[in-house]
Amino acid sequence: MGLGMRYRLRVNPIACSGHGMCAELLPEIIEIDPWGFPILASPGVPPGLMGHAKRAVDACPTLALLMEEITDQAR
């Protein structure tokens, strides 16, 4: 994870049904695969993108986009 990153994104692939909201709101990190499902370029959220990332998490209709605090264990 990059410097200053305290949070990372994770997709629950079972909950995700490919609405694509996250990629609209956070194109810096999330792109869409050929079937409409999100691909995270890198899971860590740079501090400057925290606001956008939170909006993307809140906007997911199936609550499939998760933001987790990076713990030493998860690093």
Added chain:
Amino acid sequence: MSTIVVSAYRTPTLPMPRLIASAAQHRPAGLDEHERLYGPTPLRGRPRGRRAAKGLIDLVERSGLTGRGGAGFPTARKMRSVASRSGPAVVIANGAEGEPASVKDRLLLTRAPHLILDGIALAAYAVGANEAFLCVHAQEVDVLATLEDAVAERAGARLDAVPVQVTGIPGRYVSSEQSALVQYLNGGPGKPTFSPPRPHERGVNGRPTLVNNVETLAHLALIARYGDNWFRSVGLASAPGSTLVTVDGAVARPGVYEIAMGTPLGQVMLQAGGPSEPLQALLVGGYFGAWLPAETAWPVPMTHAGLKAAGGAMGAGIIVALPATSCALAETARVVSYLAEETAAQCGPCMFGLPALADALIDLAYEGGRGRAIDQIATLIPLIERRGACRHPDGATQLVVSALTAFAADARRHDRQGPCPGVRRAPLLPVPRDEDREWDWA
């Protein structure tokens, strides 16, 4: 030192094979026969409290036992993570052998059911469980009957403190994944779930749950009897003990063999009578495994680390020998089609990616790729890998990557010039017949 080692029956010379010593009899060993062969069940009488339970986990740790279901995770660590949680735990013995090419668990279940049941009792004791499930595929009615008989025999002898429920689970490939077992026992359809929580955190009925392969539990039954030094007296210091392997394909004597961990692949092949015709490759580790070219496979040791270093995987110890005249790409395409059909259809990259991958492979193998199939497959792999809730899609991509590596020249020829004559050979890698498969979810 654990107090449950019964010293009178400490027989450090119990020879190989250890687990399948009575397998040749073509019937299950009864309780008397089992105890005559191995000595009394370690927990006969009453459990001896938490300190002795911790002693048992310490013993397992010293033995170096790792899971024999495919992942090879240290058994003691798994036990400790369950034992450290509060409240009564649950034990699941996983005897649902999802790999079509593997029959080692089936052999153990049908010949030495009491060894597995001893192991379940010990595991339950070690982690403080008051409930245990022994899961096999529901369509294996003969196995279920054998296990029910063995459980009844032990109940009659008042042998076990924790009751064991023999449970038939859906016959789908992914249903034997540990989170799927937990989900099924909690009333679900038996599909893998998103983690966390992992079974040791919140499993059956929300309780900490230990999931072990049945062979792992059978080893536990012998370690508790004869000790860690005995267990380590075969195998490598870094990968101790024995392990069951299933050898299939172009060998003189296909079947289940018990080998010392670390035995070179070539020696395992010789135990199985050697190749029955010239070979081009071995599929090691099953459908979550990898192809190894015959010329480099022979000296590779059967351990997780050894196979990984050679670009393979140990999985549940499956070796299939592929004849020189077979088409490895066609074999791989058929298996990936099967894996695609076995998706739980929960995660997009698996439910759409695997069929796309299977189609591209079928094109490459049977139609010729018109120069595009290899690139198409290479594009699909990263879109599938590590994007599911379970490892099902990763198993398929690993197999495909290994095929395109081991048979790179062959793949290029198919892509540019069309299929080789080998595609007309009868399929070698086993895939369940359509009529024997379950297609719907409960």
